[in-house]
Amino acid sequence: MTDIICPLCGKLNPPDLDECIYCQAPLKTGGFVAPSEDEDKISPILTSSEKPGEAENLVPEPKASSDLEQNIPDWLKQTEANFLDQSEAKPKETSPDELSEQIDSILTPSSAPPNPQDNAIDEEWLASLLDEAGVGMPEPPSLQEETPDETQEASLEEQEPEIYQEGSEAEVEGAAEEELALPTQPSEKPEWLKNLEASSKIKLEGELFGSEPVQYEAVVNETPEEKAQEQPPLPEWIAKPGSVEPPPSPEEPETPIAPAEIPNWLEALRPTDAVSPTGPVEDLSGADIVTAGPLAGLRGVISAHPSAIRAQKPPTYSIKLRVSDEQQARLEMMEELLADEEKPMPLPSQPIITTRNIFRLIVAVVLLLPMAWMIISGGKRTSAPQPGNIPGVVDFTQRIQLLPSGVPVLIAFDYEAGFSGELNIAITNVLTQLMNKSIYLTLVATTPSGPALAESMIKNASLSMARTPGFYSNYANLGYIPGGTMGLLGLATSPRNLLPYSLQIESVWAEAPLNAIGSIKDFSAVILITNDPDTARIWIEQIGPQLQEAGTPLLIVTSSQAEPLIRPYYESTPAQVQGMIAGLVGGVAYGRTVGNIQQNGIWDAFSVGITVSVLIILIGSIANVVVKSLPASKKKEN
Amino acid sequence: MLDRINQLADPIGAIIGFLLTIMVLSYIIGDNALFRLAIHIFIGVASGYAAVLILYNVIWFQVLIPVIQIFTTGKMDGLVAYALRVVPAVLLGIWMLTKASPRLARWGTPVLAFLAGVGAATVVAGAVRGTIFPQVGASVNLLNTQSAPAEISNLVGWFINGLIVLLGTVATLIYFQFGIQRQEEGVPVQRSVFMEYISTVGQGFIVVTLGVLFTGVYIAALTALIDRISFLWETILRLANI
Numbered sequence: 001m002t003d004i005i006c007p008l009c010g011k012l013n014p015p016d017l018d019e020c021i022y023c024q025a026p027l028k029t030g031g032f033v034a035p036s037e038d039e040d041k042i043s044p045i046l047t048s049s050e051k052p053g054e055a056e057n058l059v060p061e062p063k064a065s066s067d068l069e070q071n072i073p074d075w076l077k078q079t080e081a082n083f084l085d086q087s088e089a090k091p092k093e094t095s096p097d098e099l100s101e102q103i104d105s106i107l108t109p110s111s112a113p114p115n116p117q118d119n120a121i122d123e124e125w126l127a128s129l130l131d132e133a134g135v136g137m138p139e140p141p142s143l144q145e146e147t148p149d150e151t152q153e154a155s156l157e158e159q160e161p162e163i164y165q166e167g168s169e170a171e172v173e174g175a176a177e178e179e180l181a182l183p184t185q186p187s188e189k190p191e192w193l194k195n196l197e198a199s200s201k202i203k204l205e206g207e208l209f210g211s212e213p214v215q216y217e218a219v220v221n222e223t224p225e226e227k228a229q230e231q232p233p234l235p236e237w238i239a240k241p242g243s244v245e246p247p248p249s250p251e252e253p254e255t256p257i258a259p260a261e262i263p264n265w266l267e268a269l270r271p272t273d274a275v276s277p278t279g280p281v282e283d284l285s286g287a288d289i290v291t292a293g294p295l296a297g298l299r300g301v302i303s304a305h306p307s308a309i310r311a312q313k314p315p316t317y318s319i320k321l322r323v324s325d326e327q328q329a330r331l332e333m334m335e336e337l338l339a340d341e342e343k344p345m346p347l348p349s350q351p352i353i354t355t356r357n358i359f360r361l362i363v364a365v366v367l368l369l370p371m372a373w374m375i376i377s378g379g380k381r382t383s384a385p386q387p388g389n390i391p392g393v394v395d396f397t398q399r400i401q402l403l404p405s406g407v408p409v410l411i412a413f414d415y416e417a418g419f420s421g422e423l424n425i426a427i428t429n430v431l432t433q434l435m436n437k438s439i440y441l442t443l444v445a446t447t448p449s450g451p452a453l454a455e456s457m458i459k460n461a462s463l464s465m466a467r468t469p470g471f472y473s474n475y476a477n478l479g480y481i482p483g484g485t486m487g488l489l490g491l492a493t494s495p496r497n498l499l500p501y502s503l504q505i506e507s508v509w510a511e512a513p514l515n516a517i518g519s520i521k522d523f524s525a526v527i528l529i530t531n532d533p534d535t536a537r538i539w540i541e542q543i544g545p546q547l548q549e550a551g552t553p554l555l556i557v558t559s560s561q562a563e564p565l566i567r568p569y570y571e572s573t574p575a576q577v578q579g580m581i582a583g584l585v586g587g588v589a590y591g592r593t594v595g596n597i598q599q600n601g602i603w604d605a606f607s608v609g610i611t612v613s614v615l616i617i618l619i620g621s622i623a624n625v626v627v628k629s630l631p632a633s634k635k636k637e638n
Numbered sequence: 639m640l641d642r643i644n645q646l647a648d649p650i651g652a653i654i655g656f657l658l659t660i661m662v663l664s665y666i667i668g669d670n671a672l673f674r675l676a677i678h679i680f681i682g683v684a685s686g687y688a689a690v691l692i693l694y695n696v697i698w699f700q701v702l703i704p705v706i707q708i709f710t711t712g713k714m715d716g717l718v719a720y721a722l723r724v725v726p727a728v729l730l731g732i733w734m735l736t737k738a739s740p741r742l743a744r745w746g747t748p749v750l751a752f753l754a755g756v757g758a759a760t761v762v763a764g765a766v767r768g769t770i771f772p773q774v775g776a777s778v779n780l781l782n783t784q785s786a787p788a789e790i791s792n793l794v795g796w797f798i799n800g801l802i803v804l805l806g807t808v809a810t811l812i813y814f815q816f817g818i819q820r821q822e823e824g825v826p827v828q829r830s831v832f833m834e835y836i837s838t839v840g841q842g843f844i845v846v847t848l849g850v851l852f853t854g855v856y857i858a859a860l861t862a863l864i865d866r867i868s869f870l871w872e873t874i875l876r877l878a879n880i
Contacts, residue, residue: 352667352668357667357668360666360667360668361666361667364666368863368867371863371864371867372867372871375864375867375868375871376871418862419858419862420865421861421862421864421865421866421868422858422861422862422865424865448684448687448688448691448692449687451691451695452687479695479699480691480692480695480696482692482696482700484757485757485760485761485764486756486757486760489760489764497723498700499700500700500703500704501699501700501703501704501707503695503699505699505703507707531858537768537769538764540768540769541761541764541765541767541768541769542760542764542768544768545767545768559854559858560853560854560855560857560858560861561851561854561855561857561858562854563854564847564850564851564854565851568773568776569772569773571776572772572773572775572776573776573779573782573785574772576768576772583854583857583858583861584857584861600868600872601868602864602865602868605864605867605868606860606861606864609860609863609864610857610860613856613860
């Protein structure tokens with residue numbers, strides 16, 4: 001079988017296909033018949049019915065197949081013959097420059113003036129064709145009106161079909177040469193090339209259209225009327241019989257094909273300006289020749305080499321502003337201002353001795369000296385407050401006294417170290433009482449400083465117990481509870497999971513007495529030490545309900561600043577806080593109930609400090625009223 | 639050697655505390671370099687202590703030590719419970735670290751939303767159960783005769799106390815009640831005269847409350863000052879005895 005070379009992609013296709021299997025291009029109209037293994041000596045242009053011997057015999061004795069072939073003008077034949085001669089004379093691979101010159105020789109019209117005899121023959125030939133078609137010969141433009149360029153364009157107009165045809169053949173040959181890639185000796189031509197040359201010679205001698213019956217077989221079977229109905233109307237220059245009309249098959253009777261008739265109305269509609277058959281030919285003599293890639297040798301085309309489309313950095317353009325001298329001066333002034341702003345300016349030195357500083361110093365001295373004297377002297381001039389007069393202290397003491405010996409008690413150290421002076425007395429007394437009852441202390445904290453404060457207070461309380469040698473060890477410091485409110489809720493529900501180990505890396509929950517603790521309500525009491533009313537409220541809200549259900553007391557040791565906000569929880573009915581010690585007053589009162597009145601003059605200093613503070617506030621207020629009521633100050637205000 | 643260091647730890651700590659206390663008290667004469675230095679030292683030490691505490695007390699004791707204990711003791715039955723309890727928290731904690739990077743901050747938003755949602759639910763539930771319902775009930779029961787004392791002398795005080803507390807609570811709440819019926823256009827918006835009087839009474843209670851709060855803060859500060867003076871004197875005595 002004979003394969004067909006696709007005219008578009010150049011690949012081989014089976015002969016029974018109408019379209020290329022690779023690019024779906026139509027094969028019947030423009031396909032190139034490739035030599036098969038059985039028919040490798042047969043020219044692909046020849047029909048399948050022809051034998052190689054017959055093809056060779058056709059070369060020296062071509063016969064005229066139709067009248068149209070006989071009517072091919074001599075200049076067209078001469079051009080094709082020249083091209084074939086050049087191809088035969090240069091079988092070797094041409095350089096890009098040579099290719100370019102060949103293409104230029106084809107594309108560029110000859111500089112020599114056309115032979116007038118040839119022009120006359122052409123005109124006669126064209127007139128005969130038009131007469132056969134029934135169309136009158138158009139009036140040739142007068143030579144006086146034509147410029148030399150127009151004349152040249154007219155000659156190009158006549159040469160273009162030929163150029164196209166020759167170019168198509170060259171492309172097909174080139175594609176076949178590349179795709180088949182037959183290994184040939186440099187001195188020998190391949191068989192298919194010889195056949196191609198032979199066919200070209202046949203075409204030169206009048207067998208041009210008779211060598212491609214396969215491609216035109218379907219077309220020949222159609223009647224001229226059907227062809228005229230199927231084909232769209234073509235421009236006049238395309239409709240010339242010598243350039244487009246397919247050759248008749250040699251197997252069929254040679255019937256002359258009448259040229260197509262174009263109605264006058266269609267002729268009138270033809271857009272002569274838009275579809276110009278002869279566009280201006282660009283002078284490509286000065287253009288560059290492509291030296292690499294598939295377009296090597298062509299002149300004036302865009303190279304397909306990757307370097308031709310390499311991305312380049314766009315040029316940079318200066319964006320300098322045109323600044324006048326005045327603007328430059330203003331700019332410098334602005335820069336100076338901004339530079340001055342960045343320079344650190346020393347603050348104006350205030351005099352040390354001012355009225356405000358003197359007044360502040362006087363207040364400090366008046367307040368500090370009495371308190372310092374009370375501490376230095378260590379006097380106990382002021383009696384400790386009565387526990388019954390301090391709300392919450394009695395209830396707190398009773399709750400502690402009601403605790404059985406050895407039971408677990410949870411103590412939360414949630415106060416800041418700055419409030420140690422206010423809370424230390426109460427905490428020490430409470431811890432001492434618990435230690436005297438051998439209570440198992442479980443220490444936790446929701447503030448970062450809590451664990452350290454807890455250890456410190458345990459140590460201080462142990463030292464204050466003269467009768468107990470060494471430090472108290474019946475406790476477990478479980479450390480810091482992260483998570484704030486959510487951490488407290490976790491402590492209320494599952495303290496084992498929240499704090500599984502003590503700071504001594506001991507699993508205290510597996511040993512007595514914490515092995516009986518499942519939730520926080522299982523403790524015998526919960527003591528909260530805090531200086532923050534919000535912390536106390538969170539403990540009451542998250543822990544309190546569970547403790548109330550189990551009847552476990554919630555006791556609070558707090559600061560004086562938090563007492564007003566915690567007291568409603570203690571005063572409410574039923575009480576949400578069962579006992580409360582607030583501030584230094586509550587601590588001293590609680591110490592009195594437990595018999596520990598070691599205060600080192602702090603209570604006296606506190607009493608003196610309160611008295612001095614009241615005096616300072618009163619004297620200051622009266623002085624302020626007096627000074628403001630003086631006539632001189634009124635004048636100043638006015 | 640270690641015992642000697644332990645013996646010297648308290649005196650050295652006392653001396654450092656003494657100096658820092660003096661530096662802070664120097665603010666009496668105005669802002670100065672010693673006071674600022676003491677503040678900077680306090681901020682640095684507090685930050686470092688908080689970081690060490692978190693690493694030591696949370697990461698080490700509550701995350702790593704349980705795993706080590708499980709593998710050393712061979713009690714593998716607790717491993718599943720531990721994993722179910724700790725691994726989600728650790729993953730969420732690591733996920734939360736994306737908030738430290740401005741580029742990845744939005745990836746930590748779900749964890750933050752989860753944390754905010756759980757925190758809000760916990761706070762609201764606790765407030766309802768621990769503050770609102772119990773405190774409203776306590777206010778209603780202020781004059782409940784079943785909880786009244788049996789003695790006549792205490793009964794009068796109990797009644798007066800309950801009446802004042804009830805009046806203060808109601809008057810203070812009315813002071814914060816600014817809802818007024820819609821008036822015609824151009825008519826000045828004003829509460830009724832009765833509500834204005836009650837509101838004024840409530841304002842008086844608020845002033846008293848603020849005075850009490852200020853007194854509490856002042857007493858706390860005064861007590862802290864006394865504690866520092868006492869500390870300085872004790873330190874001087876200890877150094878003098880040495």
